[in-house]
Structure formats: C-alpha cells, structure tokens
Amino acid sequence: ASAVRLADYRPPEYRIDTITLTIALDPTETRVSAEMAIRRNSGTPRNAPLRLDGDELSLQSVKVDGKRLSEDAYHATPDLLTITAPPDGAFTLTVETLIDPTANTQLMGLYRSSGNYCTQCEAEGFRRITYFLDRPDVLAVYTTRIEAKKDDAPILLANGNLTDSGDLPDGRHYAVWNDPFPKPSYLFAMVAGSLGVVEDTFTTQSGRKVDLKIYVEPGKEPRCAYAMDALKRSMAWDEEAFGREYDLDIFMIVAVSDFNMGAMENKGLNVFNDRYILADPQTATDQDYANIEAVIAHEYFHNWTGNRITCRDWFQLCLKEGLTVFRDQEFSSDQRSRAVKRISDVRLLKSHQFAEDAGPLAHPVRPNTYKEINNFYTATVYEKGAELIRMLKTVLGPEGFRAGMDRYFERHDGQAVTVEDFLAAFADATGTDLSQFMLWYEQAGTPALAVTSAFDAAGEKLTLTFEQSCPPTPGQPVKKPMHIPVRFGLVGPDGQDLSYAAVSGATVSGDTIHVVDERHKVTFSGVKALPVPSLLRGFSAPVKLVGGLTAADLTFLAGHDGDPFNRWQAIQNLAMGLLTEATAAAHAGKPTPTDDAFLEAMGAIAGDDGLDPAFRALALQLPGETDIARDIGEDVDPDAVATARTALRAAIGTALGDTFGALYDGLADSGPYSPDAAAAGRRALRNVALDYLLAAGGAAAEARTRDHYLAADNMTDRLAAMTSLVNASAPAAAEALADFHDRFAGDPLVIDKWFAVQAAAPFAETLSKVEELTGHPAFSWSNPNRVRSLIGVFATGNPTQFNRADGAGFEFVAEAVLRLDRSNPQVAARLLSAFRSWRALEPERRERAEAALRQVAATTPLSADVQDIVSRSLD
Ligand code: B3K
Ligand code: ZN
Numbered sequence: 001a002s003a004v005r006l007a008d009y010r011p012p013e014y015r016i017d018t019i020t021l022t023i024a025l026d027p028t029e030t031r032v033s034a035e036m037a038i039r040r041n042s043g044t045p046r047n048a049p050l051r052l053d054g055d056e057l058s059l060q061s062v063k064v065d066g067k068r069l070s071e072d073a074y075h076a077t078p079d080l081l082t083i084t085a086p087p088d089g090a091f092t093l094t095v096e097t098l099i100d101p102t103a104n105t106q107l108m109g110l111y112r113s114s115g116n117y118c119t120q121c122e123a124e125g126f127r128r129i130t131y132f133l134d135r136p137d138v139l140a141v142y143t144t145r146i147e148a149k150k151d152d153a154p155i156l157l158a159n160g161n162l163t164d165s166g167d168l169p170d171g172r173h174y175a176v177w178n179d180p181f182p183k184p185s186y187l188f189a190m191v192a193g194s195l196g197v198v199e200d201t202f203t204t205q206s207g208r209k210v211d212l213k214i215y216v217e218p219g220k221e222p223r224c225a226y227a228m229d230a231l232k233r234s235m236a237w238d239e240e241a242f243g244r245e246y247d248l249d250i251f252m253i254v255a256v257s258d259f260n261m262g263a264m265e266n267k268g269l270n271v272f273n274d275r276y277i278l279a280d281p282q283t284a285t286d287q288d289y290a291n292i293e294a295v296i297a298h299e300y301f302h303n304w305t306g307n308r309i310t311c312r313d314w315f316q317l318c319l320k321e322g323l324t325v326f327r328d329q330e331f332s333s334d335q336r337s338r339a340v341k342r343i344s345d346v347r348l349l350k351s352h353q354f355a356e357d358a359g360p361l362a363h364p365v366r367p368n369t370y371k372e373i374n375n376f377y378t379a380t381v382y383e384k385g386a387e388l389i390r391m392l393k394t395v396l397g398p399e400g401f402r403a404g405m406d407r408y409f410e411r412h413d414g415q416a417v418t419v420e421d422f423l424a425a426f427a428d429a430t431g432t433d434l435s436q437f438m439l440w441y442e443q444a445g446t447p448a449l450a451v452t453s454a455f456d457a458a459g460e461k462l463t464l465t466f467e468q469s470c471p472p473t474p475g476q477p478v479k480k481p482m483h484i485p486v487r488f489g490l491v492g493p494d495g496q497d498l499s500y501a502a503v504s505g506a507t508v509s510g511d512t513i514h515v516v517d518e519r520h521k522v523t524f525s526g527v528k529a530l531p532v533p534s535l536l537r538g539f540s541a542p543v544k545l546v547g548g549l550t551a552a553d554l555t556f557l558a559g560h561d562g563d564p565f566n567r568w569q570a571i572q573n574l575a576m577g578l579l580t581e582a583t584a585a586a587h588a589g590k591p592t593p594t595d596d597a598f599l600e601a602m603g604a605i606a607g608d609d610g611l612d613p614a615f616r617a618l619a620l621q622l623p624g625e626t627d628i629a630r631d632i633g634e635d636v637d638p639d640a641v642a643t644a645r646t647a648l649r650a651a652i653g654t655a656l657g658d659t660f661g662a663l664y665d666g667l668a669d670s671g672p673y674s675p676d677a678a679a680a681g682r683r684a685l686r687n688v689a690l691d692y693l694l695a696a697g698g699a700a701a702e703a704r705t706r707d708h709y710l711a712a713d714n715m716t717d718r719l720a721a722m723t724s725l726v727n728a729s730a731p732a733a734a735e736a737l738a739d740f741h742d743r744f745a746g747d748p749l750v751i752d753k754w755f756a757v758q759a760a761a762p763f764a765e766t767l768s769k770v771e772e773l774t775g776h777p778a779f780s781w782s783n784p785n786r787v788r789s790l791i792g793v794f795a796t797g798n799p800t801q802f803n804r805a806d807g808a809g810f811e812f813v814a815e816a817v818l819r820l821d822r823s824n825p826q827v828a829a830r831l832l833s834a835f836r837s838w839r840a841l842e843p844e845r846r847e848r849a850e851a852a853l854r855q856v857a858a859t860t861p862l863s864a865d866v867q868d869i870v871s872r873s874l875d
Helices: 221-242 286-301 314-335 338-357 379-412 419-430 551-560 564-587 596-607 613-619 625-632 638-655 657-666 677-696 699-711 715-727 732-744 748-759 766-773 784-797 808-821 825-835 843-857 864-874
Strands: 014-024 030-040 050-053 058-064 074-077 080-083 091-099 109-113 116-120 140-149 155-158 161-168 172-183 190-193 196-203 209-216 250-256 269-273 448-456 461-469 484-491 502-504 507-509 512-515 519-525 532-535 544-546
Touching: 058 074, 058 080, 116 250, 116 269, 140 155, 140 190, 155 172, 190 269, 196 221, 209 221, 221 250, 221 286, 221 314, 250 286, 269 286, 286 314, 286 677, 286 715, 314 338, 314 379, 314 419, 338 379, 338 564, 338 613, 338 625, 379 419, 379 484, 379 512, 448 532, 461 484, 461 512, 461 532, 484 551, 532 551, 551 564, 551 596, 564 596, 564 613, 564 625, 564 638, 596 613, 596 638, 596 657, 613 677, 625 638, 638 657, 638 677, 657 677, 677 699, 677 715, 699 715, 699 732, 715 732, 715 748, 732 748, 748 766, 748 784, 766 784, 766 808, 784 808, 784 825, 808 825, 808 843, 808 864, 825 843, 825 864, 843 864
Parallel strands: 014 140, 209 250, 250 269, 448 544
Antiparallel strands: 014 030, 030 091, 050 080, 058 091, 074 080, 109 116, 116 190, 140 172, 155 190, 161 172, 196 209, 448 461, 461 519, 484 512, 484 532, 502 519, 507 512
16 A cells, blocks of 8 residues: 655545435345535536545446446446546536445444444545545535335434434335534444434533434343433533533434444444443443443544544544543543543553554654554554643643634634644634644654752752653654643642742743753742652653652652642652662562562552542552563563562562551442442552452462452452452462353453453463463454454553563464454554564564564565554564
8 A cells, every 4th residue: 555645635626515325225235325416626627537435345337417427437446436527517426336244344334243234434434335535524414315124124323313214115114314514424324223222311501402312232221321321421511611512403322342443423323332331330340431431422522523623634633533532531530530530541641652652653643644544543643642632721721722622613613624723723812822832743752851950058949951852753863842841849848839939941830831942941049948849740741751859759759749640650650660670680580679668658658548549549550561661661571570560569568468458448338339430449449459468478368359259249349359369370260260251151241351351361371371262152353342352452461471482472463463354454453563562672572573573564465454554563
C-alpha cells in the first residue's frame, strides 16, 4: 500500500448531498441499492471522471438519472467504480451491489454477529457496502430502507428517525429510517436481528423528550441497567458542562459480541462491544462498571465532537478522539473521585502512550502520513490527544477554554474541519497566540523536562532551571521547544504551600509556570523557608520530569503534598528508584535491596484512614513490570525486573503485615454490592491488602485468600482473589480456576476473565497452557474479545513469558498474528504491536524478537494492516 500524506489533501471533486440505501438482507447475498444525488464541486473541471471507493464489492448495475449506463461509460473493479464522464449538472447515480455478510470475517462493513446483522464503517468500511466517496469530508443525508425475513430479523435499525415500516410478501418486512443531519459515511450504521430491548426516556434542557433504547441478546436485558443509567447521566452532564443537547428524537445502542474495538458512535445508533454494556455484580468487576460508564459517555459525547462537527480527513482523527476522551475523562472525574481518576488515566497514558512514543511506532498526535489508517487509533491519538486538550484548558483557564469550545461549536457545526480550525476558535475567542502550542500536535516523542533548583536562604530566593528536550522519533530527528505548562506548589516544612513575593524570568499565572524555551529559568523571591518544589501537579503536561528531588524530598512529598496526584507520583518515583536498582542487582545475581524509609512511607499511606481508600489502593501499587522496563530503557532483562518487583512486594507485605491485616478486616463490606466509587474504593484497598498478605507468604494468608474467593458475593472480589492465588502459585489456585470455570461456563465475557488470568500468570508453563486453551470450547479465533483475552493478554500483560529468553513467546504471538491476518487484519495488526518495545530488550531477546518479526515480514500475502506495523517495527 502506498502512503497517504496530509500535504496532499484536496477537497473532493464531487459532492453527494443525499443517499437512499435499500438493503435487502440475506446471510450470503445481500443486495444493496444506493441512490445518490451528486454534483460537481466548484473547481472541478466539467465531466471530470467520478471515482467511487469500493472494497470487495460486486457491481450489479449502475444508472445515471435512472438510465442504465452502457459498458463504455464506466469502469468497475471490486475496489473502484469510475464513471468516465458524468453529466455536467447535478445528477442521480444509482448503484447496485451484492455483498456477503457471512463471509465478512474482518468485521468491517456489513457482517454477521451471533446470527444478527450489524455494520462497522469507521474508518473505511462503508465502501464494503456500496461504492461511495468514502471520506469524512463528504457529508450526506441518509435514508435507509432495510428489508429482511421477519423471523430472522424482527428488529430493523438504522441512523436517525423511523419514518415507515410494514410487511412485505413471503414473510419479509421492511423499515425506513431517515437521518436529517448530514454526516460522513463512516457514521452510517444498520443493525438487524433478534434482539431484546431496554427502554427509557430523557428530557433535554429545552424540554424535548428523547426515547432511549438499548438492544441486546434476548435474555440479557437485566444486565443493561447500569449502561442506561450511565447514558442518562452522560446526557445531563454534556448539557451542564458543555451546553450540548441531544438532537434526535431517539438514541439507540446495540450490544454485539463480535466487535473489533470498544464501541462506535454512529449517529443515533451506537454499536457497542457487549463487554461495555453488560454488567451485574456477579459477572462484572468495579473496573468493568467504570469502563462501561466511560465508554457510554465517550460514544454519546461524540454526537457533538465527531458527528455534528467531524474531521476533514483522517489525519485529523485526534480532533474528535482526543477531545472526546478528554470529555469522558472529565465526566468520570465529576461522577467519581477526580484525583483517583487522574491517577488511573496517567497510569494508562504512561504504560500505553509513553511506551508507544518511545519505540518504532511513535507518531505525532496528528500524523502527517499513513499507510493504513486503522493502525492510527492509538494511545497517542486518543490518550495523548486528550492530554493536549487538558493542557489547552490549563493554558487558557476554565473560562477561556469554555469560550473557545463555544466558539468552535458555533462556527463549525455541520462541517468537517481540521486541528487548525479547532485551535483558531480558541485563539480567536481568547486572543491567544497558539502557534507554539500547535507543535504538540506535530511533534512525536515524550519531551523530557529536567529541573534543578537552587535556594538562596539569605536572599529568600528560589531559582528553578528547566531544560526541555525531545528524543528523535521516526522521521523527526530534531524537535523545537514546546509550551509546557507546569502546575506547581512550593511545599514548606509544614506541608503547606509557601507564598512568594514576586517572580521573574518566566510567565507564571496562578499555579502554573509556562515553560516555553529550551532553557528556562524562574526565580521566586520572598520565599521564607526552604521549600520542596512540587512540580507538574496533576500531571499538567505529558512529559517526563527529571529531577531535582532527593529520596528524602520525595518521601516528604509522598506524605505532605497538597496535590494528591503528586503524592502518588512521589511514591511511584521512590518505588521506581528502588526497583531499577533492585533490577540491576537481580540481573547480576545479587540480593535485591529494600529501603526502610520507603516501607515506612507505604505504611503511612496504608494506615492513613483520612485518605480515600481508592487513592490508597492506587498509591500502594508498585509500578508495573513494563513501566520499570521503560524506565530502564535499554538492555532490559524482564526476568530481573520481575524478580525485583516480586521481592519488593514480599518485603512490603512482610513489613506491613499488621496494617494490611487490619485493613482487610476493617474494610469488610456489609450490605449489598453497589458499584459506586466509594464502595469500589474500599474493595480495591481491601484486595490490595489481601494480595500483599499473600505476597508475604504463609498458610494463613493462603487460606484467607481462598476464603475470600469462596465467600465473594461479587465479581470484583472473586476475580481479585483468584488472580492473587494464581500469581502466587498457591495450591488453592487450581481449585479456584476450576470453580470459576464451572460457575461461569456459558458466559463468554466472564470466561474471558478466566482466559486472561491464566494468560498473565508469570510462569514458564504459561505458554503451553495458553496454547492448550486455544483448543478450549469457549475459545474462538474469530471472536476479537476471546483473542484479546487469551493471546492479547499473554502478549501485552505477561512481560516475562512473552519475552521468554528462548524466544518461544515471540514465536507463538507471531504465528497467532499470521493466522489472524487471514481472517481479521485489524485484530492481527493490533496484536503485532505488542512487539513495539523489542529494541529495548537485552541482546539475546532482542535477536529473538527481531527474528519473529522478520518471519512475519517474510510471509506473503500480508494485509496492509500487518505489513504496515511490521515494516515500521523493523525500521
Ligand atoms: N470511533 C471509534 C473507533 C473506530 C475504530 C476504527 N478502526 C470508537 C471511538 O473512538 O469512540
Ligand atoms: Zn472515540
């Protein structure tokens, strides 16, 4: 596949204002007729050929203004329909195609899932349904008529409002849907089948009543209650926080069990992976509930950020994704604990996005070239994209940010726009020059921000010196300095932020230092005592802060910083220092060191009942093995990392045994299960305590964990106990796994958890266990959730076994990628990106990882998706 470049963008040569689709459903021979009102765009020469995108299509007939075209007037291949010389004025093009939903294993376009029909069109799936100008800057009004056998598909859904329905001969029926809002083809959706429904209503701020419907596999309706509740809260929140109201009379969600990603924001008809809808206490964890709330909100918020205002081209993907992630993060923060949400989001950012940014797949938040757009739905576009919006808000302040958003909605409603358009709305609304800020969208890589501080006690002056740099990334050897907003406090000896009389050398507004130069000095005068600078509070910029603080400073911040995020960060930094040291020791075959001050700091957090339990649960968790590996950065020995981390966990569990025992007993929840944040926080802390007790070892801890498993009245506790038993290789692990399997056999989403726990177990036997489980009756290579739970978790959630020294982990995943590539290239390519940090491994493993990648690269044929990832990984 050849590369597409942002610089080559040209407006479409033709416009399609309306499209009427008639879809006659059949499992293997679905007939699609598309009638399109087309006109030449200004600037296009008369009679210029009209080229419509297709993908594996079989053309049946083509008409212009109702007249069948002669063979020499067009040219058709499965992926392109060219009308050689279309009429000069507006005309109607009618195209008939034949498609096979059952054979559609890539789950793009129109496909079958559990006997139902559904669609996925983003990014380029609509062209697998009919020939079209399948690009986001062509906005059309869609009318969709669906016809199907009534028995097979009693429910017929598409975007917009239902305008007609009725019976047809031969046991068939039809429904007609009209979506009045012009939209790009990637937002088209159609669903048909046998589905149960849960209904509710929402009245908007202007008093319009909206019907809400969630469709699921019949029998699963009771598991939709939380999703419905989250939807109503999302709708109310968007009105309050952004002034955005829903715009159709009906909002529908359909849950399907075969889906390539999390969910899809099709106008008025969201389609969801069922794991982000279905929940009850017995089958869903607290994390599942939180994810459901976030994804429901995310897709709903797209109605304004993505649908009403969409992207001009796919390079602008972050325009809708980064912004919408920011919006869903804010929503969850308001519904739950802001500090805890921020810590969880930053953990995710660092483990996924920082890792991506540090390897061969690094790309700017707005890429300027791609070979396969599906490979750019990344942590960089989504999570770093959200960080850029958060920084924009920090730079402009809440009022400026809201004014900019309002200007953006006002100015661009109904349009397909760019990141420049977005930033211009903020620049204009607030009179701010955002040209340097734009670099955040254009430059890849995680900037490093080094800080040194000097205190002049006699002169009462504190000087902070910042130096920013950004490592080279593919295609970008040299970077320009960026605008880094550093939220800060100068923490005095009593834990309160010190005041200062004046500041010189940089712009400081409120609690934010604006670092804009490569080297930037800031002097605070009138500082009465030696402070510990608390920098980058709330993680105010996606950078790697290097510096300045001693272990004593960090311990002090861990206990006293007024910013809960930085308290957490300080503990993480202390732990990271210890763990990298311990890893070096383990690699050299020496005993791993511990540190009493660190254990004391952990004890202080664990025992501080004044702190939110959810916060304590997060603060007590050590950095993950992959995070430690990234911090080490080169010649990583994953076994040494695991040894170091396991030893420190055992040391913590031993040293704080009494505290954890008391926590475990004291946090026992009476009352029925509730998924709210406070109750979830208590469960999280209790399960962390239990896990540390088990890490310290001993029969009592094991018995307690086994009892915890058996006594659990909810999935959070049950899964936590089973995971702890498995990872500790406890004798009761086998019993728990068997019990779990029998209890939940027949519930695929729960069996996914059972697969995942086994795939993540850090033992030499795991690889053969995973291979064996691919033969388990509940496993299926064609279901993305199953593949992700077993193979995906092994590749991304089991650092020691994926990175086995003998290379068998790499070989297994490479083979799985090749196997999947034949049926579902998107899932295959995503799995292959597990290799993204291979160059940071120690030489022997590096060689084996490279060999596995080369084996993939040498295979033919390869999908464009896998080809793209493998070639960039080896570059
Ligand atoms: N916009 C979709 C993602 C589509 C992925 C296409 N490969 C879900 C979301 O971000 O809300
Ligand atoms: Zn999205």
